[in-house]
Amino acid sequence: MKYFVQVLFLIIIDGISFLVETKAGVVLQNDFAKLVRCDESFIKFTSFKFYKKSRTFAALNVTYTTFQDITSDEHVRLKVSAWQLRGNEFKKTVVDFSMGICTLYKANKFGALSLIKDSNLTGCPFPKDVYYINDMAPTSDVLPPFFPEGKWMLQLNFFNNGKVITEVQWMMTILKQL
Numbered sequence: 673m674k675y676f677v678q679v680l681f682l683i684i685i686d687g688i689s690f691l692v693e694t695k696a697g698v699v700l701q702n703d704f705a706k707l708v709r710c711d712e713s714f715i716k717f718t719s720f721k722f723y724k725k726s727r728t729f730a731a732l733n734v735t736y737t738t739f740q741d742i743t744s745d746e747h748v749r750l751k752v753s754a755w756q757l758r759g760n761e762f763k764k765t766v767v768d769f770s771m772g773i774c775t776l777y778k779a780n781k782f783g784a785l786s787l788i789k790d791s792n793l794t795g796c797p798f799p800k801d802v803y804y805i806n807d808m809a810p811t812s813d814v815l816p817p818f819f820p821e822g823k824w825m826l827q828l829n830f831f832n833n834g835k836v837i838t839e840v841q842w843m844m845t846i847l848k849q850l
């Protein structure tokens with residue numbers, strides 16, 4: 673009932689467009705993104721801005737400089753771990769995997785290309801340079817089926833030679849539509 677009221681409220685606020693963006697009755701609401709750490713000998717963020725575009729849509733804009741060419745999966749890997757809020761604590765779940773950044777890009781895994789459509793990334797390879805990515809906002813399309821509703825934290829760790837070069841925490845809420 674609580675979610676029904678919440679979803680109904682969102683639909684009233686944002687009209688039909690909000691419904692069209694969702695898949696399989698699941699809504700992904702992006703709550704917050706935080707840059708936890710980064711290795712400035714490899715990559716430096718000059719801007720990291722999570723902002724609310726509208727009542728129901730929030731996104732991340734970043735600009736960063738890389739100091740090494742990224743040419744293969746061995747160079748940079750992304751490890752994703754999903755933590756779910758239970759009680760008032762985030763608990764690690766079984767959703768935990770890792771993938772080379774070039775495969776992520778080339779095979780368009782998890783809608784990677786739609787996440788970076790407003791960017792000047794044209795890799796892989798990604799030569800060392802300045803890059804921007806605007807309006808990054810995952811939708812429910814990136815989720816595996818039957819992803820449970822609730823508050824979630826995605827821990828995104830980018831690794832180079834087993835060392836974390838960037839860690840981002842992405843907070844989101846999964847809502848089920850009735």
Ligand SMILES: *[C@@H]1O[C@H](CO)[C@@H](O)[C@H](O)[C@H]1NC(C)=O
Pocket residue numbers: 792801802803804
């Ligand atoms: C990406 O855009 C930034 C800022 O406009 C620019 O400085 C940089 O050279 C561009 N990088 C590439 C690879 O085109």
Ligand SMILES: *[C@@H]1O[C@H](CO)[C@@H](O)[C@H](O)[C@H]1NC(C)=O
Pocket residue numbers: 721723733790806807
């Ligand atoms: C983020 O990028 C979008 C698209 O370029 C722009 O419209 C928006 O104003 C930017 N937001 C912030 C907070 O920089």
